[in-house]
Amino acid sequence: MGQTAESPDNPLEQLSLEQLRQRSSAKWRVFGDDVLPLWVAEQDTPLAEPVAETLRRAVDLGDTGYPSTGPYVEAFHSFAAQRWDWEVAAAQVRPVRDVMSGVVNALHLITELADTVIVNSPVYPPFFKYPVSGGLRVVESPLGPDGRIDFETLEESFNLRTSGGTAVFLLCSPQNPTGVVHTREELERVAELADSYGVRVVADEIHAPLVHEDRGFTPYLTVDPSGLTLMSASKAWNLAGTKAGLLIAGEDAVEDLESLPPEVAYGPSHFGVLAQTAAYRDGGAWLDSLLGGLDANRRLLGDLLAEHAPKVGYTMPEGTYLAWLDFSAYGFDDEPAGGLESPIQGPARRLLTDAGVALTGGHAFGTGGERHARLNFACSQAVLMEAVERIGRALA
Structure with missing residues (x-):
């Protein structure tokens, strides 16, 4: 920096x-x-030059077929280890079309129709739209006046979820739109509350590479092995038009990935996988x-x-x-x-x-x-x- x-x-x-x-x-x-x-x-x-060169080479070769995602997962593994000291096994990772599609995939792994998705508002608008479109109920747990998680309100939301149903906390980390980066202590408290109330956590961590040096980033799965998280290089390297994302399971949630529909693997675009692999590897x-x-x-x-x-x-x-x-x-x-x-x-x-x-x-x-x-x-x-x-x- x-x-x-x-x-x-x-x-x-x-x-x-x-x-x-x-x-x-x-x-x-x-x-x-x-x-x-x-x-x-x-x-x-x-574009970052390694990304631009990768895409130019693909065009020159007519390389516009179906994606091969192994190098993508490997590049992310190396990036996460270098940037966040986070070791992720290949078995924990599945490529998905993009982050919000991956969020829906994750929600459907651990919820049934009419179950509850808890969000900290104000929050990225698709956090409301995507779950509702999938037949789920969204409950707001507003942030505190300082823009950080209000744990008293969050606990009330966990406690008041639909009786007998499954509740998921859809965590935005870092927070969009406030720019808050949750501390390790805050995330540990989220994990403790979720465990106490039987709530599963799905984290959208698309902005993780964009944390400023005065505030380090803590991957949610390093505090909660039962969680699921979504990652992508799209925000950090300006690649929203090249669709690709990663769904990552905590060590205790890997079996959940076995229930993913087979067609999920065909969601990422080839150019998206190429571009994001280059970003993670060389960007x-x-x-x-x-x-x-x-x-x-x-x-x-x-x-x-x-x-x-x-x-x-x-x-x-x-x-x-x-x-x-x-x-x-x-x-x-x-x-x-x-x-x-x-x-x-x-x-x-x-x-x-x-x-x-x-x-x-x-x-x-x-x-x-x-x-x-x-x-x-x-x-x-x-x-x-x-x-x-x-x-x-x-x-x-």
Whole structure:
């Protein structure tokens, strides 16, 4: 780590706004060219060169067939051991299409229809949608005022689950949208409560490589061998369009994997497996440069907000490239405009209209999202400065 924003190695400073606007992904196409898009979780970076070279070689060879996932699992094994001192046996890992599809696979391994999925809100909106689409009931256990797990509330949620049914705690670690990175002590307490109440834990750890150096990452399965977790290189290396993920079982949950439907193995795309294998195997230096740029940006964001929009609440995230902004002091109505399914509501709708800045509205994240918006700071400092200046003018 230790890269500065000005470093030529900082991936966030290598593409111009003009170059980025040539992209056809959702981040750049949903809104017009006058809008600065800081909403969906896509980075404004070029591909890490090992990833780009792997994909170029595949195209040159016409290598567009079915995936071979053995090297993918091996690359993740090496990355986890090096970064987190976490040894994962091959028998504990199954490739899946992507993280949220893998979450559904995991939930179906350990639940029956109409059983309960507990989530800490505010939380990534698919945590509500995917379980409900699968016939499960979602119960919110809101985070505390500090954005961390409220263990009294969590225990109440575990205790009040459907009588006689199976309950699962769907843990977001690191937390999206707050950027909180759960400590080992917090995760141990989660595991103790889950064991006491017969609750299984499924952890979404997609942002694990994006934890800043002042807060280490603890894999959930190192404190709970009965848990299941989902991993992917997609967020850290900006590979959301190359579908692949990993479902990992704790040492005491490996037998659960035997119940996975055979078709799950065919879910990952070949390009996704190739790209993520290269990222885990050879993308460490690029990731460190990215983390240096993100560290500079999360600090710059605090300074910019203090100068241009001082009443916006902001706690510097410990992980991810997402900032959870509280606009309560500006008197926004609690009711979302455009319906709960719209990603741009409340303060985000006002800022889109009046500032030309696209953020993700807080209502979709559940209880605690009111009068909030999520800002993606995986962009250049020039874009970040312009965006916050626009926000400040719109709120003045």
